[in-house]
Amino acid sequence: MSPLLHIAAEGELQNPLVPPIPEVVIGLLAFVIVFGFLAWKLLPNINKVLEERREAIEGGIEKAEAAQTEAQSVLEQYKAQLAEARHEAARLRQEAQEQGAVLIAEMRAEGQRQREEIIAAGHAQVEADRKAASAALRQDIGRLATDLAGKLVGESLEDHARQSRVIDRFLDGLEEKAEAAR
Amino acid sequence: MSADPTQVLAFETDCHIFADCGFPSPGLHSFLFEPLWGNGDSNVYFNKTMLLALLGSIIVIGFFWAAFRRPQVVPGKLQMVAEAGYDFVRRGVVYETMGKRQGEKYVPFVVALFFFVWMMNLWSIIPFAQFPVTSVIAYPMVLALVVYLVWVSLTFKKHGFVGALKNFTGYDKSLGAALPVVMLIEAFSNLLVRPFTHAVRLFANMFAGHILLVLFTIASWYLLNGIGIAYAGVSFLMVLVMTVFELFIQALQAYVFVLLTCTYIQGALAEQH
Secondary structure, eight states: OOOOHHHHHHHOOTTSSSHHHEEEEEEHHHHHHHHHHHHIIIIIHHHHHHHHHHHHHHHHHHHHHHHHHHHHOOOOOOOOHHHHHHHHHOOOOOOOHHHHHHHHHHHHHHHHHHHHHHHHHHHHHHHHHHHHHHHHHHHHHHHHHHHHHHHHHHGGGOOHHHHHHHHHHHHHHHHHHHHHHH | OOOSSSSSGGGOOOEEEEESOOOOOGGGGGOOOOOOOTTTTTTEEOOOHHHHHHHHHHHHHHHHHHSSOOOOOOHHHHHHHHHHHHHHIIIIIIHHOOHHHHGGGGHHHHHHHHHHHHHHHGGGSSTTTOOGGGGGGGHHHHHHHHHHHHHHHHHHHHHHHHHHHHHHHHHOOGGGHHHHHHHHHIIIIIIIHHHHHHHHHHHHHHHHHHHHHHHHHHHHHHHHSSTHHHHHHHHHHHHHHHHHHHHHHHHHHHHHHHHHHHHHHHHSOOOOO
């Protein structure tokens, strides 16, 4: 019979607060085994993975943030370029308008000048023609008049001086009449 | 397997109410076991409680081995469950009491302690075992002793000899004349009462829980005669209710045990004020 049974038989049991040594040893051993395994291998294992997971998640967030930042900067760049392009276009339009206006003004001035030249040339031509015609007419008329007068009065008007005087007087009279008629 | 050879298990007797035999009430003998191997006289023996303690260790290690041997960044079901348990102790107990920076070092110790104690408590309601290892004082005591050694040595390491003594005695000059008395009470409370209550709190809870379960179980059997059958039903219902309650108490006591452990370690590391 074990001592426990002796005690039981005597109606006296071991104090439940006094630990039996072998159980203390086994209890310590059992705990040390658990602690040893967890601390040596298993918890470092899982800690590593938890860290990896945290990094994976944070890495994803960081990537997303980077992508967003890039998108933002690209958008700003694009907007800036667009604004610049608009500005440039406006400037070009302005310039073209100014150039156009200058061109038109120049062309107008040129046209004016050419017109005036043409008119002046015409006037000069007309004047020259008129003078030539007038000179030719004066000769023809003089000759015709002399011929006619000679035929009428014979050889008496052959005297050159007189002839000229008569003709001039005649023609002056004609011109005066024409002036008065105008 | 109780120590009294005349009443092995309640069910192995033919004793019922109205059969002229006394109620085989549970008692201290319910917590004593014949050695499975060896001799009780020589202090070299192996009994059911020891077997359960070692088996419990293997189960805890086996569980975490299966879960954390090759952990994945994207966890499987088992790993997820184990992670939840691990995280509960790490964040819910260690970080809460000691803070992340200071507590990180003690996480493995506290995690091992929590799952070890929980497993030892759980044996109470695991069929065929049905005996909480922690209801034998040796096991809570050895755990409390380990915790005690940890926090006491940490106090000496952190504060030096005089600082540690001040820490243990709650040295505070502003107390004036009451200081010696306070120091005496504090030293007594911290160095003697604290480890005792730490162990006994766990032990007594599991002890009482086991007594209740055994009581109602035996009563269910004992009352199974004549009109007693109706009462036996009630008693058996109580067995079910108490089993669920014990399930709760087991986890709670394991939690309380490690929470106190963390508080003690935190107290050892705290700066003097």
